[in-house]
Amino acid sequence: MLIFIARRIAAGVLLLVVISLLSYLLLSIPGTDVGRQLLGQGASQSAIDAKNASLGLDRPVIAQYTDWLSHAVRGDFGTSWFTSEDVTQAIANRLPVTVSLMLGVTLVTAVVSFLLGVWAGVRRGAVDRVVQVLGVVGYALPGFLVTLVLVLVFAVRLNWFPAIGYVPFTESPGDWLSTITLPVLALSVASVAGVSQQVRGAVVDVLRQDYVRTLRARGLPASRIVLRHVLRNASAPALSVLGMQFVGLLGGAVLVEQIFALPGIGGMTVTYTTRGDIPVIMALVMLTVVGVVLINLLVDILIGWLNPKARVA
Template sequence: MLTFLARRLGAGILLLLVISLLTFVLLSIPHADVGRALLGQSAPQAAVDAKNASLGLDRSVLAQYGDWLSHAVRGDLGRSWFTGEDVWSALGTRLPVTLSLVVGVTLVTAVLSLLLGVWAAVRGGLVDRCVQVLSVVGYALPGFLVTLVVVLVFAVRLGWFPAIGYIPFTQSVSGWLSTITLPVAALSVGAVAGVAQQVRGSVLDVLQRDFVRTLRARGLPPGRVLFRHVVRNASAPALTVLGLQFVGLLGGAVLVEQIFGLPGIGSMTVQYTTRGDVPVIMGLVMVSVAGVVVVNLLVDVLVGVLNPKARVA
């Protein structure tokens, strides 16, 4: 197991290095005159050149990346070129908002997908067809359309939840729940639709295996066979899809945060990318990729626990 974890962790670290290098190189391609953007169009060229030199932009891309990487491995992601704010401080105020959405959607998706998928696979017939239709419809609906409908119905017309804004968990638990309920619901529709179908297919596949028929022939209670043996063996593929959904949510949160006015990393990404603020963009990319690596590692560990054969892959 330790070798399995070390191999996965090494692959994650290598991914971080590759993504950071590619991102830094791509950000350097436009050759935007950052000094001019900071000092204004009327600033003398000598002052602009001096500003660019102070930011290290007069050096080669690889030299700039090496300097950034040497600081990043020590936990220093630098400061924003435009605001002077420490990147970690900026991320610290935005990251809890996005994590509230992503973790909330992941939990809702895991619970509802398991219930719907197992129910459809076991009951079959009309229940199975209804779940499949709902899954296809939920997966096909555009995310922005679902979000707008949720806002119009539950916030504007019914007034059950606020349409915009965010209340931190530390300030008010009930207020925090009220501000993330609609965003989580909007993001969960497509996620539940995709994972529920995977759960259904996996459960149906396991139900047809010989060991399940053997367990039933031995007289074990149906509930024990289903939840202790069938669901456990069928959960590995579903966990993989759930991990992929988590990765997709990091991108999908951008639109939802904009619509609901949430101060998360999604809206932060849009704001700082339009400015070309490289230190902040690099910090956002690294945090996002690190989150993907951690989630994939957790999924691999859980899959390895449920299916020991996966550890040799």
């Protein structure tokens, strides 16, 4: 298992270096005059050139990247070109919001998807058809439409939850839960629809295996067969899809954070990308890649624990 984990970590580090290099090269493509954006259209060309030089933009791109990487590995992502705010601190202030959403959606998706998928795969018949229809509808509904309906019904008409804003967990756990409930539900609909179908298909495939028929012939209770054997073997593909859903949630978080006025990473990404603020963008890219690597590593470890044969892959 240790060799298995070490290989995954090495691959993750390599991915970080490759993605950071490609991202920096793409962001450095000529076309955006940062100095002119900072000083305004009325600034003289000499002042603009001096500003670009002070930011190091007059040097070759590879030299800029090497300098950035040498600081990044020490945890120093510099300061924003446009706000002069420390990049690490700016992200740290917004990260708890997005992490709350991601963890909430992952928890809801895992619990509801496995319940629906196992229920449909075991019961089959009408239950299976209903779950499949719900899955297709949930996956096909536009995310913005689901979000707006939740706001209109539960925030505006029923007044059960706040329509906008965010309260940190450290200030009030109850208010924190109320502010993330609707955003989490909005992001969970499509995730539950996709993962539940994967769980359902995996459960059906496992139930058709010969060893399951043998267990039934021995007289083992159906609940024990499902919980101890079927669910364990059906979890691996479902965990892979759940990991991919977690990564895909970052895109949906941008829309949800904008609608609910949440000060998270999604809105920050849009704002600083349109400005071309490379220090902030690079830090956000690295944060995203690290999140992807960690999630994939966790999923691989869980799959390797559930299925030892996967460790040799």
